[in-house]
Amino acid sequence: MASNPPVVFHPxxxxxTNPVLAAVxxxxxxxxxxxxxxxxxxVKAIRPExxxxxxxxxxxxxxxxxxxxxxxxxxxxxxxxVKECAITCMGLIISLLGDQLKRELGVCLxxxxxxxxxxxxxxxxxxxxxxxxxxxxKIDLSCILGQAVLELTTFLRKANRALRLASLGTLNALLIxxxxxxGSSSYESIIIELSSLISDADLHMTALALELCCxxxxxxxxxxxxxxxxxxxxxxxxxxxxxxxxxxGQALQTLQGFFTALVxxxxxxxxxxxxxxxxxxxxxxxxxxxxxxQAFHSVAQCAAVLCLAAxxxxxxxxxxxxxxxxxNSLGQDATQLLSLLCLxxxxxxxxxHSHINLEGVIIRSFQSPSEEIKSAxxxxxxxxxxxxxxKYLTFILSQIDNQSxxxxxxxxxxxxxxxxxxxxxxxxxxxxxxxxxxxxxxLFTHCQSEEEGIRNVVAExxxxxxxxxxxKLVPALKERTLSSSAFTRATVVIAIKYTIVDRPxxxxxxxxxxxxSFLMLIRDEDRHVRRAAVSALSTAAHNKAVLVxxxxxxxxxxxxxxxxxxxxxIRTVDLGPFKHTVDDGLELRKGAFECVDTLLDxxxxxIDPSSFIDPYLLSGLSDHYDVKMPCHLILSKLxxxxxxxxLAVVDTLVEPLERTVTTKMKPDAVKQEVDRxxxxxxxxxxxxxxLNRISGDASSRFKAFMNNVVxxxxxxxxxxxxxxxxxxxxxxxxxDMS
Numbered sequence: 001m002a003s004n005p006p007v008v009f010h011p012x013x014x015x016x017t018n019p020v021l022a023a024v025x026x027x028x029x030x031x032x033x034x035x036x037x038x039x040x041x042x043v044k045a046i047r048p049e050x051x052x053x054x055x056x057x058x059x060x061x062x063x064x065x066x067x068x069x070x071x072x073x074x075x076x077x078x079x080x081x082v083k084e085c086a087i088t089c090m091g092l093i094i095s096l097l098g099d100q101l102k103r104e105l106g107v108c109l110x111x112x113x114x115x116x117x118x119x120x121x122x123x124x125x126x127x128x129x130x131x132x133x134x135x136x137x138k139i140d141l142s143c144i145l146g147q148a149v150l151e152l153t154t155f156l157r158k159a160n161r162a163l164r165l166a167s168l169g170t171l172n173a174l175l176i177x178x179x180x181x182x183g184s185s186s187y188e189s190i191i192i193e194l195s196s197l198i199s200d201a202d203l204h205m206t207a208l209a210l211e212l213c214c215x216x217x218x219x220x221x222x223x224x225x226x227x228x229x230x231x232x233x234x235x236x237x238x239x240x241x242x243x244x245x246x247x248x249g250q251a252l253q254t255l256q257g258f259f260t261a262l263v264x265x266x267x268x269x270x271x272x273x274x275x276x277x278x279x280x281x282x283x284x285x286x287x288x289x290x291x292x293x294q295a296f297h298s299v300a301q302c303a304a305v306l307c308l309a310a311x312x313x314x315x316x317x318x319x320x321x322x323x324x325x326x327x328n329s330l331g332q333d334a335t336q337l338l339s340l341l342c343l344x345x346x347x348x349x350x351x352x353h354s355h356i357n358l359e360g361v362i363i364r365s366f367q368s369p370s371e372e373i374k375s376a377x378x379x380x381x382x383x384x385x386x387x388x389x390x391k392y393l394t395f396i397l398s399q400i401d402n403q404s405x406x407x408x409x410x411x412x413x414x415x416x417x418x419x420x421x422x423x424x425x426x427x428x429x430x431x432x433x434x435x436x437x438x439x440x441x442x443l444f445t446h447c448q449s450e451e452e453g454i455r456n457v458v459a460e461x462x463x464x465x466x467x468x469x470x471x472k473l474v475p476a477l478k479e480r481t482l483s484s485s486a487f488t489r490a491t492v493v494i495a496i497k498y499t500i501v502d503r504p505x506x507x508x509x510x511x512x513x514x515x516x517s518f519l520m521l522i523r524d525e526d527r528h529v530r531r532a533a534v535s536a537l538s539t540a541a542h543n544k545a546v547l548v549x550x551x552x553x554x555x556x557x558x559x560x561x562x563x564x565x566x567x568x569x570i571r572t573v574d575l576g577p578f579k580h581t582v583d584d585g586l587e588l589r590k591g592a593f594e595c596v597d598t599l600l601d602x603x604x605x606x607i608d609p610s611s612f613i614d615p616y617l618l619s620g621l622s623d624h625y626d627v628k629m630p631c632h633l634i635l636s637k638l639x640x641x642x643x644x645x646x647l648a649v650v651d652t653l654v655e656p657l658e659r660t661v662t663t664k665m666k667p668d669a670v671k672q673e674v675d676r677x678x679x680x681x682x683x684x685x686x687x688x689x690x691l692n693r694i695s696g697d698a699s700s701r702f703k704a705f706m707n708n709v710v711x712x713x714x715x716x717x718x719x720x721x722x723x724x725x726x727x728x729x730x731x732x733x734x735x736d737m738s
Contacts, residue, residue, distance in 0.1 A: 001041035006048040010056045013046055017061055021068045029079035036072065036085035039065065040092045047096050050136050062100045066093055066108075073111055084124040087115055091128025095135035106143060113144045116151050126152065126166040133173035145178055149186050156193040161205070164197070168208040172215050179219040187216055191229045198237040200244035203251040210238070210254040217261040227265030235262065235276075242299055243280050245292035252298055256305040263309055270310050274318070277303050278342075282334045291334075293372070296341055304345035319346060319355055326361055333370050340365060340376040347384030348420065353391050358384065363399070366406050378409040382416025389435065393417060397438055400446075407446070411457040414439070418464045436469055440476065447480070447491040459491045463498025470499075470507035478514050486526035493518050493532040500536075502543040515540070516551050522558045527569065531588045534562060538595035545602040552599070552606040562592035563616045565623065586624055593620055593630040600637050609638055609645040614652065621656035625680055628660060632687040639690040650691060651701045658705060660684040661715055685710070685722040 001009060009016070020042060023035035043065065046058040072078070072086040090108060098105065116125040129148060132139055141148070152174075155167040171190060175182065190212070197209040213234055216226040238258060241247060247255070259277070262268050281291045281299040291299070307315045325339040340362065343352075352358055362384070365377035385392035396417070400410045418439070421431060431439075439461075446458045466473035477492045496518045499507050519540075522533040537555065540548045548555070569585035599607060617638075620631035635653070639646045646653075661684050665677055688710055695702055710719050 001038070001045050006045040007055075009045045013042075013056075013061065016042065017064065021064060024068050024072060029082050032072070033079070033081045033085045036069070036082070036089045039069065040085075040089045043089070043092050043096050050096070058097070059100060062097050066097070066101060066104060069093060070104075070108060070111075073108070073115075080120065083115075083121055087112065087121060087124045087128050088131075091131040094139055095132045095137070098132070098135065098139040099137050102140070105140060109141065109144045113147055113151075116148060122151075122155070123160070123163050123166060126155070126163065126170050130166070130170040130173050133170065133177050138177065141174075141178060142181065145174070145181060146183070146186065149174060149182055150189075153186070153189050153193055156190075156197065161202070165205060165208060168197075168205070168212055172208070172212045175212070175215045175219065179215075180221050184225050187226050188229050191216065191226065191233050195233040195237055198234060198241055200241060200246040203246065203249070206241065207251040207254045210251070210258045214254070214257050214261040217265040224266060227262060227268065230262060230265075231268050234258075235268070239276055239280050242277065242302060243291050243295045244298075245294045247294065247298050252301065255298075256302050259302050259306050260309045263306060270306070270314065274303060274306055277306065278338060281338050296334075296338055296376075300338065300341035300345045303342050304349060307346055308349055315346070315350070316354070319343065319352060322346075323355060323358060323361055326365060333373060336365070336368075336373055337370075337376050340373070340380045344376075344380030344383035347380070347387045349387065351388045352384055353388045359392060359395050363403075363406070366409050374409055375412070378412040379416060381410075382413035383420065385413065385417045386420045389417070389431070393435060397442055400442060407449075408451070408454055408457065411446070411454060411461065415457055415461050415464070418461055418468070421468055431468070436465070436472065439465065440473075444476075444480070444488075447488040448485045449487070455487060455491050456494065459494035460498050462492070462495035466495065466499045467501075467505060467507050470510040474499075474507065474510040474514065478517050481517050481521060486524070486529055489521060489524065490526070490529045490532040493521055493529065493536050497532075497536040497539045500540050500543050500547065508544065508547070512547055515547055516554075519548065519551060519555060520558075522555065522562065527584060527588055530562060531591055534559065534588065534591045534595050538591070538598050541595070541598045541602050549603055549606060552603060556607065559592055559595060560612060560616045563589050563596075563620055565589070565619065583624070586626060589620070589623065590626045590630065593627060593634065597630055597634050597637070600634065600641065604641060609642040610648065613638065613645060614649050618649075618652060618656060621653070622659065625676055628680055629683050632683040635687040636690040639687075639694050643694040646691065647694060650695060653691065654702055654705045657684055657688055658709055661688070662709065681715075682718065682722060685715070685719050686725075689719070689723050 020035055020038050023031055024039060026032050026035065046056060046061055047054060049055075069086060069089050072082065073090050090112065094101065094105070094108065101108075112125055112128060115121040116129070118125075129152075132141070149171070152167045152171050155163050158164060194209045194213060198206050200206070213226075213230050217230060219226065238255060241251075242255060259273065263270050263273055277299055281296050307318050310318070322339045322343050326336055326343070329336040329339065343358075343362070346352065359381065362377050362381045366374055368374055368377070381392070381396065385396055396410055396413050400407055400414065403410065443458050443462055443465075446454060449455050449458070462473065462477065466477065477495055480488050480492045483489055483492075496511065496515070499505075499511060519533055519537050521529050522537065524530050524533065537548060537559065565583075566585050569588075570581060570583050573580045573582055596607075596612065617631060617634060620627050621635070623631070635646070661681050663677060663681070665674055669677075688706075691702065692706060695706075709715065
């Protein structure tokens with residue numbers, strides 16, 4: 001019933017109803033509880049559309065279903081599961097058939113209120129009241145509404161988190177549907193309880209609490225009174241929350257709506273609230289020191305929605321004030337940073353072309369000695385361009401060509417424009433065809449830049465643009481895999497990496513047929529191209545393994561080859577008094593092993609562990625610190641997932657592991673080197689413990705190594721700590737499964 005259209009069951013409702021209701025009266029609790037669940041779906045099926053003239057005559061079934069469920073609801077001596085199913089089913093009956101049960105509501109609603117007061121059944125009843133409150137039938141709850149709201153309000157201070165979350169949702173539904181019938185004293189009680197729930201310790205709870213505040217402030221009858229109480233009780237907590245480095249997602253969006261609703265309730269002056277908001281980020285509020293980087297972004301977003309809620313003239317004056325603040329706040333980094341971010345957030349939502357030379361003011365901020373100011377200016381310019389593509393996009397593209405020293409920051413601005421086109425739904429203005437062509441021409445020109453930072457930003461821009469225009473971009477990127485420029489080949493491979501995200505996208509069908517053209521560059525003669533291909537393979541294996549599984553038989557030998565130390569990539573740099581050895585292949589080897597680690601998680605069925613362990617993993621276990629760390633993790637995973645393959649070569653693993661755990665630092669080693677060595681030893685000991693778990697009596701050499709080296713001497717204490725840590729993880733997994 002839940003997974004088919006209700007009309008399928010309409011010819012059979014009469015035949016189904018009697019046996020289902022008979023099963024509700026069964027003595028065996030499992031039959032009864034399942035029958036109650038079926039009855040709930042049956043109610044949805046007989047009245048799927050709450051219209052005056054339904055296509056199916058459901059009225060003959062209302063009383064038999066109601067009477068049967070009421071009998072179960074009133075019974076006391078029955079199983080807990082049956083009680084909960086009866087409450088849920090009665091909630092559905094009232095929400096869908098309540099207009100046919102007006103006389104009966106005086107009986108069943110007080111029963112539900114009684115269940116709401118019962119500690120054992122209250123959570124289920126809270127959810128049932130939410131179902132009733134959300135009904136379009138506007139069920140008359142006057143006989144229990146005030147008492148139900150009072151009970152729900154008291155639940156907000158209970159320790160049970162699930163109960164608090166459900167109570168917040170139900171109160172919100174009740175206030176939306178019946179706000180005009182709830183007294184001001186109830187509003188005040190709710191707001192007082194909400195003030196203690198708003199913190200970054202539980203952002204989901206905070207989002208629901210703020211949403212409930214917004215509902216109360218939007219109520220036509222109580223909005224002024226609610227706004228005053230919210231200003232006194234909740235606003236201080238909201239201003240603390242906006243400074244939190246953890247604030248993000250739904251909680252941040254709801255907080256923006258909260259500030260807007262607070263101003264619109266006419267209880268708080270726009271100027272006072274905006275000043276309080278900006279002060280939190282500048283660190284001049286009573287909270288103390290400077291705010292975090294995330295706090296600046298959070299405050300800027302809240303300030304932007306606040307300005308947009310104000311009249312146009314007021315918003316324009318605020319923008320002018322922010323522009324002056326950017327120009328005249330030299331040396332005041334916090335003020336300048338916040339002003340730039342606010343301009344960007346406002347500009348993304350509103351066209352600011354009427355403010356003369358706004359782009360010139362922001363470009364001048366690119367010259368700031370502070371990297372944070374430069375980044376904020378780049379962010380601001382990109383977001384302002386989203387509000388008026390025809391003016392500001394052209395400006396950004398021309399500046400990229402003319403300002404060679406500012407290219408990196410300007411490309412970041414362009415990246416913001418492209419990213420907003422793919423993520424912003426509200427008020428989004430799509431690129432014109434000519435815009436895409438201009439951007440493509442510019443990006444492909446800068447694929448060959450000597451600066452790696454610029455190439456990486458170009459690749460990200462191309463990838464995000466490809467998600468918007470897969471039909472144009474994917475063939476163009478594929479064509480450039482044959483470019484004579486190694487930098488261009490590397491850039492287009494990195495661009496493909498940015499198109500492979502963890503959720504389904506239309507571009508997937510364009511990438512799958514040609515992804516081998518990009519990944520096969522893992523055998524390219526240039527190490528930068530090979531590194532890009534390894535990174536793209538790792539991303540594809542992590543986000544969408546289906547794209548690469550069929551290619552792994554051909555790719556794995558090439559990937560394994562990148563884990564080998566290549567002498568031609570090792571060079572000696574003469575620094576006068578001494579010489580320094582540089583290994584240009586180190587990053588490539590580290591990336592290759594990390595890619596194998598990802599493949600073990602998502603494509604294990606395509607990997608032959610024996611051919612990888614010897615010689616490739618053995619080589620990695622004797623390599624540089626940066627390579628050993630992922631190799632230890634790989635060894636632990638192989639011991640867990642492929643124990644027979646690991647046991648076959650466990651003796652050969654002893655030598656590199658022993659060298660690692662017995663490494664001694666030079667007397668003049670700095671603290672950073674000592675800490676790195678300690679991390680490496682702990683990592684190796686975790687891998688050794690994984691081997692010990694599967695070894696049994698299989699290897700005398702490994703056993704001797706455990707007894708003579710690991711479990712004795714200076715390593716014994718560290719090994720025991722690692723073993724206890726591992727036991728704790730296993731115990732936690734078992735508890736989670738329970």
